[in-house]
Structures are given as C-alpha cells and as structure tokens.
Amino acid sequence: MxxxxxxxxxxxxxxxWSVEEDxxxxxxxxxxGIKCWRHVPKLAGLLRCGKSCRLRWMNYLRPDLKRGAFSEAEEDHLVELHSRLGNRWSKIAAFFPGRTDNEIKNHWNTRIKKRLKLLGVDPQGHEPPIEQAETNCDAKESTFAAMKEVVGNINVDQKLLENPVSKVETRLDHDHSCSGHNTSKALREDSDAGWSTFPSLTDLQSDSCLSRSMDEYVVQESSSESYWIDTYVDSLLSWDGLSFSNLE
DNA sequence: AAACTCCACAACCGCAATATG
DNA sequence: GCATATTGCGGTTGTGGAGTT
Known part of the structure; x- marks a missing residue:
C-alpha cells in the first residue's frame, strides 16, 4: 500500500510560479489570512497544491522577508550556529529574522560549505585541519580553565554527570580531550534554550563583548552554564581566532 | 552566435511531528 | 488510544541565468 x-x-x-499566481x-x-493551507489554492483560484502555496508564501512572498546577500556578520553567525545546531535549518533561521530556512540552507550548501572545504574544514563536523586542531586543543584547555575560574566554582563535569536528565549533552568530556572539535551535536536536544544573547563570532572578536558581564550570557540552569562555558571557549578558539570572512 | 558548463536559487518530495475528531 | 489530516522540516532535484569555450 x-x-x-x-x-x-x-x-x-x-x-x-508566475506573477499572476503570486x-x-x-x-x-x-x-x-492563513487558516488551512489545503483550502488556500481553491479559495485563491490557484491550480496548486496547498503545500506548494505554503512554500511559496514562506520562502518568497512573505512581506517580512529580508532579501539580498548575506553580510559577513551573518555568515559568521551562520557558521557559528551551524557548528552548534547542525543541519537544523529552521532552528538556525530563527536567529535570522527575515531569512528563511530554505535560503539559509541554500546559502550554506552553495557557498559556505564549499569555502569551508577549501579551507580544509569539515563542514559537517566543523573539524579544523589536523595541525590546527592540535594547536587549538592546548589553547582550549588553558582557556577553558581560565573561563571556569572567571565564572566561579562550577563543577561542570560533575554536574553533568550528576544530572542524567539534563538536556545538554555531556560534551565537556570528549570535547576537551583533544579528540577533535565537533560542536555540531551540542544543541541537538536544547536548541531553543535562549541563545539570543549569545555573542556571534564577530562579537567575540571585539573587546566590548569580552568586557561584558559574564552574568549576561550565563543562563538559568546549571547545565546551561556549563554549556555556555564550553561553547564560549569553542567560539573563542574557533577558526584559530579568525572570523570566517577573514579566512577567505 | 551557438553550445556548453557552472552556479544559485526555487521548488518538490518524502518523512516526521503535531493536531483533530 | 487510534486513525486520519495537516503542517513543518530537511534532503534533493530542477530551472534559468551568467560565464566560458
């Protein structure tokens, strides 16, 4: 069947789609307004299926769409988000008002992915070239220690171990063991956990960001705190401290 | 100028998740 | 709780324009 x-x-x-259909x-x-997409084509006098109408509206006709090329800041942010969220385009799109998941996905697949490959970075796992990964790992260890000190006595590993129901994956163990730089799984289960205040890669390069209050970025749950530390360290060390655009 | 290739973007497809009766 | 309908998502393909031969 x-x-x-x-x-x-x-x-x-x-x-x-033709202009008339649009x-x-x-x-x-x-x-x-939109009540039921299945009925839209019939009521609107279109020979399309509801799904097609929905897609056209969401990806092209919506008045709030921001069209045009991605700025360097947007690309930095996209790389940063993709390293955490993976191919969850709708989640990523939520961080880009006026951009659609389809647009972001296309941009990633046609441009950023290629450029990352040219740079020897695995676009899926965000693995830097081997020699760079080794250098980063040492730096990351010391930066991580420093960050922990600044934030306070957060016993990150212990808390995660003690909290098996935590939605945040226990990345700290493997991410800090020189085994690589894979950040893509980080938010698989916690992608909506209030990351709107997290600094973009571009922000991270500026002094103003680093001088902000730590509390500003530390979110409620202890597991989130630990997560923040990790991703913050990741960000500081990503791409050897260079923004994506600078690498070009 | 025609043929060909490459690329970016739009659109489609199938599946999963969610809503509804 | 189940079946069906609807919506949303991500992977993939199709299309048309730009560039090259």
Missing part, C-alpha cells in the same frame, strides 16, 4: 499523496496532483500546475496568493492571504 503506497503512501497517500499530500494532495490530488491531477491537473495541478507545478514548477516556477499576486493571487498574496492577495488572498493578505485579505483572508
């Missing part, structure tokens, strides 16, 4: 199609595709138009969809949604 095959899967039921999302809609009856017989007689439906596919492919690139106008119909735009007018309909602006005057009626």
């Amino acid at each position: 095959g899967r039921r199609p999302c809609c009856d595709k017989v007689g439906l138009k596919r492919g690139t 106008q119909k969809l735009m007018n309909f949604i602006l005057s009626n």
Whole structure:
C-alpha cells in the first residue's frame, strides 16, 4: 500500500510560479489570512497544491522577508550556529529574522560549505585541519580553565554527570580531550534554550563583548552554564581566532 | 552566435511531528 | 488510544541565468 499523496496532483500546475499566481496568493492571504493551507489554492483560484502555496508564501512572498546577500556578520553567525545546531535549518533561521530556512540552507550548501572545504574544514563536523586542531586543543584547555575560574566554582563535569536528565549533552568530556572539535551535536536536544544573547563570532572578536558581564550570557540552569562555558571557549578558539570572512 | 558548463536559487518530495475528531 | 489530516522540516532535484569555450 503506497503512501497517500499530500494532495490530488491531477491537473495541478507545478514548477516556477508566475506573477499572476503570486499576486493571487498574496492577495488572498493578505485579505483572508492563513487558516488551512489545503483550502488556500481553491479559495485563491490557484491550480496548486496547498503545500506548494505554503512554500511559496514562506520562502518568497512573505512581506517580512529580508532579501539580498548575506553580510559577513551573518555568515559568521551562520557558521557559528551551524557548528552548534547542525543541519537544523529552521532552528538556525530563527536567529535570522527575515531569512528563511530554505535560503539559509541554500546559502550554506552553495557557498559556505564549499569555502569551508577549501579551507580544509569539515563542514559537517566543523573539524579544523589536523595541525590546527592540535594547536587549538592546548589553547582550549588553558582557556577553558581560565573561563571556569572567571565564572566561579562550577563543577561542570560533575554536574553533568550528576544530572542524567539534563538536556545538554555531556560534551565537556570528549570535547576537551583533544579528540577533535565537533560542536555540531551540542544543541541537538536544547536548541531553543535562549541563545539570543549569545555573542556571534564577530562579537567575540571585539573587546566590548569580552568586557561584558559574564552574568549576561550565563543562563538559568546549571547545565546551561556549563554549556555556555564550553561553547564560549569553542567560539573563542574557533577558526584559530579568525572570523570566517577573514579566512577567505 | 551557438553550445556548453557552472552556479544559485526555487521548488518538490518524502518523512516526521503535531493536531483533530 | 487510534486513525486520519495537516503542517513543518530537511534532503534533493530542477530551472534559468551568467560565464566560458
């Protein structure tokens, strides 16, 4: 038994949207709002399936969309977020008001991924070149120790071990054991945990960021605190202290 | 100028998650 | 609790324009 199609595709138009179709969809949604995507094409007089209408609206017609090239700061931020969130484009897109997950995914796949490969960095695991990883590891150990001291007596490893229900993965053990630089799994289970105040890679390069109160970035839960320390250290050491754009 | 290649972006597909009855 | 409908997501493919031969 095959899967039921999302809609009856017989007689439906596919492919690139025409200006007329865009106008119909735009007018309909602006005057009626979105209640049920399945009914939208019929009510708007379109020979498209609801799914197609939704996609067109979300990725192209929405009035709040910010179009145009990505700035260097946005690219830095994207690399930073991808290192933590992996290919969770919708989560990443949430950090870029006006950008769509599709747009971000395309940008990553067509540009950033290539450039990272050229630099010898694994775009999935964000592994730096081997020699760089080794250098980073030593620096990371000492920076991590310093960060711990600044933040206070947070017994990070112990807390994570004592808290098996913590949503944050116990990255500290393996991430600080010179085994690599994989940050992509870090937020698999905790991607929404209030990272809007986390500094971007660009921010991290500025003194103003480093001089901010530590409390500003430390979030409620103890596990989050430990997570913050780790990602902060990661960020400080990422790319050997250079921004993505500088590496070009 | 035509043919070809490359690239960026738009759109589609299938699956998973969530909502609804 | 289950079945079905709907929505959302991520991977992949298709398309059209720009650049090159």
